[in-house]
Amino acid sequence: MRTLIRGGTVVTCDPSGATFEGDVLVEDGRIVAVGPVAAVLEKAPAARLPGLTRVIDARGCAVVPGLVQAHVHLCQVLFRGMADDLPLLDWLRERIWPLEAAHDERSLAASAELGLLEMMLAGTTTILDMGTVHHYGAVFDACARAGIRVFGGKTMMDAGDGVPRGLRESTRGSLKESDALRETWSGKAGGRLRYAYAPRFILSCTEALFRGTVERSKSSGALLHSHVAEHPDERAAVKKALGDDDVAVLRKYGFAGPKTLLAHGVQLRDDEAKAVARDGTRIVHCPSANLKLGSGIARVADLDAKGVQLALGADGAPCNNNLDPWIELRHAALLAKARTSTTALPAARAFRLATIDGARALGIDDQVGSLEVGKRGDVVVVRIDGPHVEPGGDVMSRLVYACTSRDVEHVLVDGELVVSSGEHRRLDRETVLTRARKQARALSARAGLRG
Numbered sequence: 397m398r399t400l401i402r403g404g405t406v407v408t409c410d411p412s413g414a415t416f417e418g419d420v421l422v423e424d425g426r427i428v429a430v431g432p433v434a435a436v437l438e439k440a441p442a443a444r445l446p447g448l449t450r451v452i453d454a455r456g457c458a459v460v461p462g463l464v465q466a467h468v469h470l471c472q473v474l475f476r477g478m479a480d481d482l483p484l485l486d487w488l489r490e491r492i493w494p495l496e497a498a499h500d501e502r503s504l505a506a507s508a509e510l511g512l513l514e515m516m517l518a519g520t521t522t523i524l525d526m527g528t529v530h531h532y533g534a535v536f537d538a539c540a541r542a543g544i545r546v547f548g549g550k551t552m553m554d555a556g557d558g559v560p561r562g563l564r565e566s567t568r569g570s571l572k573e574s575d576a577l578r579e580t581w582s583g584k585a586g587g588r589l590r591y592a593y594a595p596r597f598i599l600s601c602t603e604a605l606f607r608g609t610v611e612r613s614k615s616s617g618a619l620l621h622s623h624v625a626e627h628p629d630e631r632a633a634v635k636k637a638l639g640d641d642d643v644a645v646l647r648k649y650g651f652a653g654p655k656t657l658l659a660h661g662v663q664l665r666d667d668e669a670k671a672v673a674r675d676g677t678r679i680v681h682c683p684s685a686n687l688k689l690g691s692g693i694a695r696v697a698d699l700d701a702k703g704v705q706l707a708l709g710a711d712g713a714p715c716n717n718n719l720d721p722w723i724e725l726r727h728a729a730l731l732a733k734a735r736t737s738t739t740a741l742p743a744a745r746a747f748r749l750a751t752i753d754g755a756r757a758l759g760i761d762d763q764v765g766s767l768e769v770g771k772r773g774d775v776v777v778v779r780i781d782g783p784h785v786e787p788g789g790d791v792m793s794r795l796v797y798a799c800t801s802r803d804v805e806h807v808l809v810d811g812e813l814v815v816s817s818g819e820h821r822r823l824d825r826e827t828v829l830t831r832a833r834k835q836a837r838a839l840s841a842r843a844g845l846r847g
């Protein structure tokens with residue numbers, strides 16, 4: 397199948413940052429031509445043949461790389477609105493863990509489907525997902541059906557205070573279940589599913605568990621994913637329990653380097669930021685969640701200047717409450733100004749966090765993250781001519797400061813049109829919503845909470 401996206405403002409996110417009025421041609425899952433209007437058809441005359449090419453009219457739209465969210469929790473989507481206005485550790489122990497422990501395969505599938513529907517309608521084409529402890533196969537299965545590109549893994553918890561019995565694992569059992577999931581799912585759905593080992597955070601994991609995941613990442617190439625330096629209280633608890641700061645502890649365990657993605661990093665000191673940059677460890681900025689849980693504002697512009705490889709993510713529905721990459725983009729850009737200066741993180745820089753930088757953080761920038769010939773056909777067409785966007789500003793200003801997820805019209809993943817004119821072509825909106833409402837009620841009853 398061939399798709400020609402015609403006459404939009406193409407935002408390549410390539411090394412030169414080129415934007416121009418032009419076309420993008422996708423064939424057999426890959427981008428085969430990108431260029432000014434007419435130039436693409438000159439290079440690929442077969443695209444003129446009627447019947448063989450789907451043509452998307454992108455006038456009034458920007459054509460951008462698929463958006464990357466490098467820290468989300470699909471398992472928590474059903475908890476949206478069930479855990480508002482609480483600090484991090486209470487939020488986890490009183491609400492999130494009991495709810496996660498109450499999941500079964502059906503509620504988890506419903507949660508994942510709703511999150512995927514929301515994120516893909518908003519132009520998200522790649523995610524890094526941290527699951528709950530059990531039934532992670534249901535999440536991979538939902539991802540395969542939805543057509544998204546995903547790195548994901550069950551969360552791992554073999555220690556900690558206040559962990560419900562249903563989530564508490566043995567170290568060996570946790571590693572074994574993770575290995576089995578990787579073997580079953582990694583490389584499936586045309587290579588779009590990949591495993592990431594995900595020990596939850598220092599307070600709920602032993603040293604042996606962290607070290608076990610590091611060994612496995614080295615031998616299999618799988619990513620490592622956890623949380624770090626999110627909230628001052630959590631940091632203090634780590635220091636009290638282990639006598640050292642969380643960043644130092646993770647580095648001692650070997651849980652660091654280019655395969656390691658750590659969410660948050662809000663509390664990083666200068667010396668820690670430099671160490672993280674030296675190691676090549678990735679930090680995933682989650683600005684809305686940091687605000688809602690009162691964790692603070694990450695020094696993203698400083699981290700960027702120190703050479704920390706950054707990405708962006710919405711985190712979980714109960715700490716956000718959306719999984720909307722456009723809100724995260726806007727918050728990242730605005731909060732950098734409040735935290736550092738008005739010139740910090742200009743629109744074009746911010747937009748790369750959600751595209752090529754996210755892809756680089758995941759180690760797949762040779763495949764996605766920019767519109768360049770040879771890359772996978774992950775492409776988003778977003779209106780930039782709405783009444784909340786017009787009449788001014790260049791395309792980057794429009795995308796970061798004015799556009800919303802409702803402006804996303806079409807989404808391609810691997811060249812497949814998964815969202816067309818604002819409707820998901822694989823997930824039925826009403827079915828997903830009905831199932832999510834029903835499963836959320838059953839889940840909160842099982843967890844002993846009122847929905």
Ligand SMILES: [Zn+2]
Pocket residue numbers: 467469623659711712
């Ligand atoms: Zn998280």
